[in-house]
Amino acid sequence: MDLANFDIPMDAIVTSLLEIVLLIVISTGLLQNGLYVLQLVLAMRELATQRPEKRASLLWRRYAEISPPISLLVPAYNEEISIVDSLRSMLALNYPDFEVIAVNDGSKDGTLQAMIDGFGLMPILRHYTEVVPHEPVRGLYGSPQYPRLLVVDKGNGGKSDALNAGINLSRFPIFCAVDADSILESDALLRAVQPFIDDPTRTVAVGGTIRIANGCRIERGRVLSFGLPRNLLALFQTMEYLRAFLMARLAWSRLRTLTIISGAFGLFKRQTVIEVGGYSHRTVGEDMELVVKIHRHLRDRGQDYQIVFVPEPVCWTEAPESWRVLGRQRSRWQRGALETFFRHRDMLFRPRYGRIGLLGFGHVLVVDVLGPPIEVLGYLLVPMLWMLGLLSVEYLLAFLALTFVFGIFVSVASLILEEIELQRVPRVMDLVLLTGIAVIENFGYRQISNLWRLRGMWQFLRGVQGWGVMSRVGFRST
Template sequence: MAAIASGLQVMAEIIALFVIGTGLLQNGIYLIQLGLAAAALIQTPPTASGGLLWRRYADAAPPIALLAPAYNEALTIAESVRSLLSLHYPSFEVIVINDGSRDGTLQVLIDTFELRPIQRHHEQAIAHAPIRGVYGAAHQPRLIVVDKENGGKADALNAGINVSRAPIFCSMDADSLLEPDALLRAVKPFVEDPERTVAVGGTVRIANGCTISHGRVLEVRPPRNLLALLQTVEYLRAFLMARLAWSRINALTIISGAFGLFRRARVIEAGGYTHGTVGEDMELVVKLHRLMRDKRLPYRIAFVPEPVCWTEAPEDLRVLGRQRARWHRGALETFERHRDVLLKPRYGRVAVVGFGYILLVDVLGPIVELLGYVLIPLFWLAGVLSTAYLLAFLAVSFTFGVVISVGALALEESELRRFPRARDLVLLTGVAVLENFGYRQLNNFWRLRGVWQYLNRSQSWGTMTRKGFGGTAAAPQSGGRP
């Protein structure tokens, strides 16, 4: 009996050490990310809005095609397109891809913008579902609408790439809002380093609670809904800290599908967006890394924190849970497709830092957290694990989380200052602490659901009900992945 108790104690200590050690490694990486992000912001502070930004970049800015896939967006599509057409950028076109909508999205566009069928030659560089028609308007030459059979977001983006003619395209969601100077800010790496830059990501922020009129965010306010508030802090940490940090060392493995700029020729060379995955945004970035590394060409995949895309966050637990499970499933699918990149010297920092991070956080993370939350308290209650192990686990799980969340918020306020009111910052600081006690654990449950769906090869996107920036609409889940 004593031998069994001793063996159980040894097993409990091994599991506890594994969980605590993995947690320390994750939090150590987060602290490094915070430091790298701070250094990047201090070294390259945001350019002021207005005439200075235009004078500095407008003359050299390349033409851009904005690709906006739309599926059942009839209630919001007209306002979204008007917002896109009013962006401040010297040369751009808006290509809306109607991906077989069933709710009259195409007819709303035709009626609103007085569209007519047009002949537009386009190459078939990337495979996609058949195009049924292309529409344009004489009084709005910047707008092109592509009507195609349903094939999913990746398929719609591939059709948009084929139809576009600009050297740079911007991938986004039709129901997101771009700040007026977002393109001019995001294109900076393409202007400053045109030979090497192949992709650039921008920040996605939560629009819930903000004052919005005619497709513009007039006043930035934190959401009134607690779930959206928690996501606001989560997005700040993910974009400002993680993406900016990995961009600094050229190990960025994801650019949000809600807002990203890509060099069209390189994307076509890489085969475009991959069908049969729900993580098409991450998959494309990894394919670009592989393409450039395999060709042994110098390149840069960057993240710029100033350009902002506003998206609506789910305010319902079921909807948010489906979204997060899908995101995690997409990360696992990408890791599986490109698992041979992991630790392979020819892929440099992407193989070690980028894929090592995915392995630690996305592949192992949910399982390790589950072991910690369930087994360590049980072992302690059973008396086979000392209090020191329990306290160490709690410190790793909660104390580090609070420090990192508050640190990311402090970094945002010190450098970007998106929240002008002091009481908003106090509220967000409280939320940054609160999210570690319940929301983070709930998120891990959703990630575990994503693992289960991945193992069962599910390809469902689910339906996400949005209030909309001016109504209520049901649409496929999208939004900027944090």
Template sequence: MIIIITIYGAMLIISFFQIRKIYQLDQIEPYQEFLQSNFTKPISILVPAYNESIGICASVRSLLSIEYPEFEVIVINDGSTDDTLQKLDEVFKLKKTNMVVRRQLETKEIKAMYTSTIYPNLIIADKDNGGKADALNAGINLSKYPYFCSLDGDSIIERNAFLKVLKPIIESDDEVIASGGTVRIANGCVIQNGDLTEIGLSKNPLVTMQIIEYLRAFLTGRVGLSKNNLLLIVSGAFGVFSKKWVIDAGGYAHTVGEDMELVVRLHRLIKEKKANKKIVYVPDPVCWTEAPESMKYLRRQRKRWHKGLFDSLWRHRKLMFNPKYGTIGMVSMPYFFFIEFLGPVIEMFGYLFFIFSLFTGSIYFEYAILFFLVSMVYGSFYSMAAVLLEEWSMERYTKVSHFVTLFLVSLTETFWYRPLTVFWRIEGIVEMIFRKKGGWGEMVRKGVSNE
């Protein structure tokens, strides 16, 4: 607990100063200047879709309305069994077309290609089902620009998000090869025709708890890691990559956590080539996505995430404590293994030991209660620090009622949400040991757009 408090506390302090620095710079250098800049890099936006009928059209509309000089949107329909393709046809008036595809990465067969008669920069690929990684690799093959963004099919992007997430790439003269943005939860927000019009909170405490969890993970964890080029995760929901480096690395792998695995592989390639390249996280650009509203689908998601974490660490175990890979091998890999992966195992043993001690009478109750209160207070403090950091810098949740709700719900985390996520992650480890495989990890969606 002392180790975790020290590490998380250090990351919180780093995040505090880093976010404030970014916030102050943003006031001096408006992002709109990049709209007229000759150095702005064109980008291909890849949207892998599998049974995304409910939200896909709103997401594509959101992408087509972004503020960015030159871009293309490529939707890869990965063998959907619902009416995803038909919905896209109805809304965007598709016509079949022939395209020459440079097959740089191996993928399942593309059955047909379509372009929109309304938006010439919208391309739809209909392919055999091969999984999310296969769909993204197909999108990379189809893309014509040097940088691409991977975006989930149920996501809504803020209009100026791409100007912000590409800023470090533009200013670094290609030193930055990947840049990730913040993902927020759209449940409870008002979205009209692919545009976020009002930010709100869901009345479901399970969703509210996820909002707090996301704020904590993105605004404190990833900012702290990114500051020292230790970031091993660029969210699959919103990340920009150099196409050349991704192709050199072999594209996305067919694994549970393809987004993290790719980032680890890129770090490995950077070190092996002895290149001066960075992978960064930018806190302000925001992508809004739908979160699970039931225990069933949240449990499935967290199990999949934990299996993906271990799979990435195991595939690249050569990096662990290997000085050849610098701080990635000596700091980042051990952190993700001992703190993020093994943390739930240690915590579960703590719960079991406490229950066992109750029956054997070998527990010092005064100390146990004190320890529990310290744990609860620290956890709540860390969560609320993330909420305050968000309010102080980006001000997405502006209503006092939002702040009060987030604060009150965060106080309950220790009693119900934390033990649940620990148990689900342990389940993921057990399934991984018995090699139980997962696919896309589909979730029943209600749709985040109020069209």
């Protein structure tokens, strides 16, 4: 370290302190990037050994006869415009035995009426029991024309509450939680259910890939062709999702340390979820909270189990295209991660929780808890100290390497994985564009993203609750 020569002890103290802070910044960066490299290697191995079957026709022949029935739970809040198309697309899924349970979570718009009109629904009775808590059910609706569809109308209680109502009303051993504004590919269930076929005793939850639908050709709730978004912010998110799902989740799945299954698309063994009390209320990260609760419960019981991520079943979702909405979403995600982390903090590094406590929670600690504030501290401190001549150029370069250059490697490597193993991006120009995005997202977007996460931390510390407004453009048929 090239610090000036200070004679008075105060300066020496400041120098030592700065040195310690810089070491923490560099060490955290190294640790974070080390984890990314580990994820890349694991994801590569997983994809190479478990290469997904591309021929959809083979899947039906192979699995239809032995596929367990599934209840699709679709919580809907103010989804008047798109709900009928979404449900129609779900009812047309390529799967032998399933039911769709749409839960109107006290919408303020005409969501319920849209479903009643769209499917010719009538009030019905259904025998069920309340094994997990939720707001009172106001009515159940069904139609002889759509025997697979059940619509639940209940008081507003949030997404977790709506999903709990769906769990109570479902009859099948496995349920699949899907966002009402998401689109499942027609063979998504057939692909996602495979771990439940291969190992029905140990498998308790399965997550699939979420991809950005902005820019895709969509008609009546079906993705007809892939396209990249035109909006820069949505493009950044396309890259982020690729990294998060194809690299991080696949890697942690291989190590059996997955701590999150996206709320937009996840399959769960109903009985296990009931045993942990269903989805938790008073959290904005109900998806992560549920998975961590399952880990804790089954580890406490000493049960052998697995929570798996499979890369090929795809659920398409709409990404926010405005900075304000995206910022709110990211702050909320950060808050959700922190809520779960601190609620279950006793699991961290505790031998009883094995690799979940060490790797799963260790990863959350480094990437979600310590990562954002330390990285932002680095952004403030390192250039300033360098400009003041208090820091050698080596320190500056190391910091730049860890925050900018290494990010390029991780993003581009995820894209390489996608191109080698899945080839979901059909046009060459789109590949070129995504490569460009993988580079430039590290200069500006990553830093802003960190600020949003810091805001989420601040909100968590202040005890802020609730989701905030999540406005969407909505899927437009093109």
